[in-house]
Amino acid sequence: MITIENVSQSYDAEVVVDRVSASIGPGLTSIIGPNGAGKSTLLGLIARLQPLQSGRVTVGGLDVTTTASKQLARTLAILRQENQVSLRLRVRELVTFGRFPHTGGHPTAHDRELVEAALERLDLASLADRYLDQLSGGQRQRAFIAMVLAQDTDYVLLDEPLNNLDMKHSVAMMQLMRTLVDEDGKTVVVVMHDINFASSYSDSLLALKRGALVAHGGPEEIMDTEVLESVYDMRIPIHEVDGKRLGLYFGSPQAARQA
Amino acid sequence: MPELLDHTPSGVSSRLSPEARFARWAGGLGAATALAIAVFLSWNLLGSLSFALTLRGTRLGAIVLCAVAISVSTLAFQTVTANRILTPSIMGMDALYSLLQTVMVFSLGATAWITTPEPARFVVELALMVGFSLLLYRWMFTSKPGALHLMLLVGIVLATLFRGVTALLGKLLEPSEYTQLQDLSFASFNRVDPTLLAVAALIIAVAVFLLWRLRHSLDVMALGRDTAVSLGVDHRRVTTAVLALSAVLVGTSTALVGPITFFGLLVVSLAYQLVPGAGHGRLVIISALLGTLVLVAGQFVVEQLAGNSTTLSVVVEFAGGIVFILLLLKGALK
Ligand SMILES: Nc1ncnc2c1ncn2[C@@H]1O[C@H](COP(=O)(O)OP(=O)(O)OP(=O)(O)O)[C@@H](O)[C@H]1O
Ligand SMILES: [Mg+2]
Numbered sequence: 050m051i052t053i054e055n056v057s058q059s060y061d062a063e064v065v066v067d068r069v070s071a072s073i074g075p076g077l078t079s080i081i082g083p084n085g086a087g088k089s090t091l092l093g094l095i096a097r098l099q100p101l102q103s104g105r106v107t108v109g110g111l112d113v114t115t116t117a118s119k120q121l122a123r124t125l126a127i128l129r130q131e132n133q134v135s136l137r138l139r140v141r142e143l144v145t146f147g148r149f150p151h152t153g154g155h156p157t158a159h160d161r162e163l164v165e166a167a168l169e170r171l172d173l174a175s176l177a178d179r180y181l182d183q184l185s186g187g188q189r190q191r192a193f194i195a196m197v198l199a200q201d202t203d204y205v206l207l208d209e210p211l212n213n214l215d216m217k218h219s220v221a222m223m224q225l226m227r228t229l230v231d232e233d234g235k236t237v238v239v240v241m242h243d244i245n246f247a248s249s250y251s252d253s254l255l256a257l258k259r260g261a262l263v264a265h266g267g268p269e270e271i272m273d274t275e276v277l278e279s280v281y282d283m284r285i286p287i288h289e290v291d292g293k294r295l296g297l298y299f300g301s302p303q304a305a306r307q308a
Numbered sequence: 309m310p311e312l313l314d315h316t317p318s319g320v321s322s323r324l325s326p327e328a329r330f331a332r333w334a335g336g337l338g339a340a341t342a343l344a345i346a347v348f349l350s351w352n353l354l355g356s357l358s359f360a361l362t363l364r365g366t367r368l369g370a371i372v373l374c375a376v377a378i379s380v381s382t383l384a385f386q387t388v389t390a391n392r393i394l395t396p397s398i399m400g401m402d403a404l405y406s407l408l409q410t411v412m413v414f415s416l417g418a419t420a421w422i423t424t425p426e427p428a429r430f431v432v433e434l435a436l437m438v439g440f441s442l443l444l445y446r447w448m449f450t451s452k453p454g455a456l457h458l459m460l461l462v463g464i465v466l467a468t469l470f471r472g473v474t475a476l477l478g479k480l481l482e483p484s485e486y487t488q489l490q491d492l493s494f495a496s497f498n499r500v501d502p503t504l505l506a507v508a509a510l511i512i513a514v515a516v517f518l519l520w521r522l523r524h525s526l527d528v529m530a531l532g533r534d535t536a537v538s539l540g541v542d543h544r545r546v547t548t549a550v551l552a553l554s555a556v557l558v559g560t561s562t563a564l565v566g567p568i569t570f571f572g573l574l575v576v577s578l579a580y581q582l583v584p585g586a587g588h589g590r591l592v593i594i595s596a597l598l599g600t601l602v603l604v605a606g607q608f609v610v611e612q613l614a615g616n617s618t619t620l621s622v623v624v625e626f627a628g629g630i631v632f633i634l635l636l637l638k639g640a641l642k
Binding site: 093096097098118119120121122123125126127129132133134135136137138139142143146147149150153154155180200 | 390392523524525527528530531532533534535537538539540541542584585
């Protein structure tokens with residue numbers, strides 16, 4: 050369980066996270082909201098990448114402000130929205146860094162097995178010896194996710210994991226997240242833009258707008274034209290297809306103009 | 309020696325694995341350094357053997373210590389400051405050391421300061437150096453990383469300021485005190501005090517050992533601040549430790565042989581070219597060997613072949629300065 054109590058964050062005078070309180074997990078939770086809503090900032094605060102200006106966050110009972118960073122690294126892993134590395138690294142070396150919190154830089158045979166498993170899970174086995182700068186955008190994205198998985202933590206936070214991924218790999222990624230939740234019992238939090246992807250796979254959704262939490266509930270509650278309008282300021286008709294509620298936000302040009 | 313043309317840093321498939329590459333370069337540089345040291349010590353020895361060897365041995369000791377101190381501190385400094393252009397010297401650390409020394413002479417009087425036992429004086433100077441460096445630089449590098457060009461500007465302004473104040477205080481000193489100060493702060497490879505050398509060796513050994521122990525954390529720091537924090541590395545603590553150790557290493561090396569601004573940049577840039585993708589453990593070894601080789605061979609050429617017609621620092625600064633400009637241009641063109 051991740052608890053967020055009255056968390057606010059501002060840059061200069063601009064409030065980018067505005068008194069957010071929520072309990073997240075267990076299961077798969079998606080954070081949705083327009084660009085600049087504060088999704089990445091909130092995720093970074095949960096993962097203690099920025100110090101909290103006000104409020105309190107606990108992850109699995111550990112207060113992120115007071116718990117030793119090393120212990121948190123064995124509890125929680127995060128993928129940032131942007132990832133570049135100035136070092137020249139091979140994929141396998143990058144993924145091995147995920148074991149650092151457990152090994153301090155001396156991986157054992159067991160750690161190497163976990164690294165291979167993470168590579169396998171992200172369909173990277175054949176690319177493991179490539180340098181990162183020799184990968185396509187989507188392959189690189191998967192390499193960073195493999196590093197996060199190799200960290201093998203109970204809590205996994207991913208900021209736009211579907212970035213750069215094709216449809217097949219996007220679906221595989223969401224299925225992988227379900228596996229992490231259903232079989233490994235992990236709590237997974239993802240930031241996503243595609244509401245249909247988010248609602249199809251998530252147990253709950255959390256919507257941010259201008260830093261404030263505007264909606265939090267199951268897919269059936271959030272996939273509602275009124276609720277989505279309050280988040281995105283656009284009308285999104287909801288259609289039920291094969292028992293799934295889908296938002297048709299990419300309708301005809303006329304529909305877009307009416308909105 | 310491995311062939312110079314062998315490295316293909318951005319080639320699709322370098323033929324050598326990083327391990328094999330490291331082994332080749334470490335072996336080659338190790339052998340070349342050993343050879344350079346042997347030649348340096350034995351070339352054209354005249355007169356009393358033991359006297360000449362002691363003299364050269366002391367000089368060699370200073371060169372090796374300075375090479376290792378500057379190479380290793382620059383490597384670690386660049387990692388925690390997340391760039392390949394700034395170095396402790398460029399940020400004005402050696403100028404700060406000279407300033408502190410001048411301030412001590414100015415406030416205590418040259419005689420009082422110089423008659424203080426060497427090790428005690430040295431420890432006081434280094435303590436001040438670490439304190440002031442942390443005060444000045446820590447905020448710059450532990451908060452969100454700022455723009456590189458701003459940092460560079462700040463460094464150049466600081467270094468100029470330190471040199472200016474040092475020069476001003478020097479002018480205010482009595483001429484006799486000023487001469488004594490000059491002896492203190494512009495020691496060159498040719499006049500090294502053996503006591504100072506022993507103290508410096510101890511300090512540098514301890515500082516390099518501490519940096520060596522941080523090598524795995526430094527590898528993680530090279531992945532960027534966010535990833536490092538997320539992997540449980542205390543970014544602030546490691547940055548502070550590296551800044552403090554760099555201050556110690558730069559201070560010690562400056563006390564031994566005076567400031568050399570671009571040497572660290574030269575060596576570390578080369579090391580990254582030779583073993584791309586190596587971790588800090590390997591980089592520390594390669595840059596220390598490379599630094600020693602460059603300084604020992606350079607000093608030999610200046611002393612024996614060029615007949616002392618130029619000084620080593622001029623040559624090293626010239627080469628290092630060119631590398632600095634190339635790196636800046638490369639960064640700007642990206
Ligand atoms: N370092 C910073 N300094 C100043 N403002 C910032 C900083 N980082 C983010 N912001 C601002 O905070 C707000 C929230 O940013 P954040 O990255 O959390 O948005 P987001 O919801 O993740 O958006 P996106 O969907 O585009 O990724 C934005 O308005 C952004 O301009
Ligand atoms: Mg974002």
